[in-house]
Amino acid sequence: MALTRGDKTIILGAVALAVTVVLGLAILKKPFLFSGGAKGPVAAIPPAPTAASVPAVEETLSPPPAPAVPVEVQAAAPATAPPAVPTPATPAPAAAVPAAAATAQKPAGTGPAPSVAGDETLEKMFAEIAGDPAPVGKAAEAKAAPGHGPAGDAGHGPEPAPVAEPKAAPAAAPQPAPAPAPVVAEAPATAAPAATPLTKAEQKAQAREQAKEKAREKAKAAAEAKAAAPAAAGPKPAAPAVSPAKAQAVSAKAGAAGGNVIRIVAEEKPGEYLLVVHTSKPAGPATKLFMTDPPRLVLDLAGPWTYTGPMSTVTGNDFIRQIRVGKHPDMFRVVLDMAPDATSRLRGAPAIERVPEGVALRIPK
Structure with a gap:
């Protein structure tokens, strides 16, 4: 509208x-x-x-x-x-x-x-x-006064109740300040009195006194050493006893003066293989040793022996194929190279014997 x-x-x-x-x-x-x-x-x-x-x-x-x-x-x-x-x-x-x-x-x-x-x-x-x-x-x-109207009502409304102000919290009591640490006054260091220079006579006298003091100390030390010597001296401890086996080995080595190896003889007999080492005099201790890969048998004679024969000999035997010789300052060695199947053909352990010619090694087979 x-x-x-x-x-x-x-x-x-x-x-x-x-x-x-x-x-x-x-x-x-x-x-x-x-x-x-x-x-x-x-x-x-x-x-x-x-x-x-x-x-x-x-x-x-x-x-x-x-x-x-x-x-x-x-x-x-x-x-x-x-x-x-x-x-x-x-x-x-x-x-x-x-x-x-x-x-x-x-x-x-x-x-x-x-x-x-x-x-x-x-x-x-x-x-x-x-x-x-x-x-x-x-x-x-x-x-x-919200109750007063625009027309001018008579009287006034109830007055608002006074609001209580919050009381301030009491201030905390101030803490006492910590007592200052006591200050210790350091005493001023006193300067050492300056040493007065000594005269020549005083220096000589001081040197003599020092020399006498050193002489007295040396004499005292010598007297103490002499007094301690008799107490330290006593019966000497006995030497440790040597076992019989060691004594026998030592005596055997001492008696093995060595000599000359004349010849080496290898012989195959029925049921055994015999090796004889001919020496110029009776041989000392003799030992045997078996080694593998390849199989070989070793005979050692103790002592400085001399030998002028061949150092290696091929036997052509199917049991002991080669004989080799080794010379050392303290022993004489004979090595027997055996066949690969020789160990299976042995009937017993090899044995060392003393013979008039020297030393013999018997190998049963």
Whole structure:
């Protein structure tokens, strides 16, 4: 449904009235906003006009051009706008009465005018415009007396109970400062008295005294050494007894003066193989040794023996294939190289015998 010309006129008149009221209150409460001067003390708000003075205000109203107002003011204007009237008549006086009645206060002389919700809202709005905090006193009064209506009810509501301020915790007793450590003054080191130079006579006397002291120390040390010598001297420990076997071996080695090996004779007989070493004199200790890989039998004669015969002889036998001779400073060695299967053909262990010619080795097979 489109608005008629009368509806538009009523709306414009309501908006102009609201803007005029807001600007008037702003000039009364914050005159420095428009003058640009220094902030002065906040002027006391005069009592709101009564309903009888509302028509006079309306007669002086003129439709000035609507200035740019903050969004918050435009949003609050519809709250005071009167209900739409279908007749194109000018705004009725009754339309402005609610706005004036909303700000009406009690007559002077009955006490301070109570603050209403509209005043608190305007205070906050002006504080935001000016960048100043809202007056604390009026906000506190508005919160403390919520039961006061816009029509000026008689009496005041119950006063809020005083809030007990929390007591500050008692300050802790200061701890006594630790006692400073005792400072021990160090005694200044006394300089050693300078040694007086000795004369030549005193130096000679001191040297003689030192020489005598050294001589006495040497004599004392010699006397102590002589006294300790008889105690240390005693029966010498007996030599450890030599075992009979070792004694026999030593005597045999001592008796093995050596000699000449004349010849070596190998002979195969029925049931045995005989090896005879002919020496120029009776031989000393003789030992035998068996070795494997390849199998061989060794005969050693103790002593320094000389030999001028062949050092190796091939026998051509299928049991003992070769005879080799080795000469050493302390013994004479004869090595018999045996066939690979000779060990399986043995019937017993080889034996050493003393013979008139020298030493014989019998190998049973």
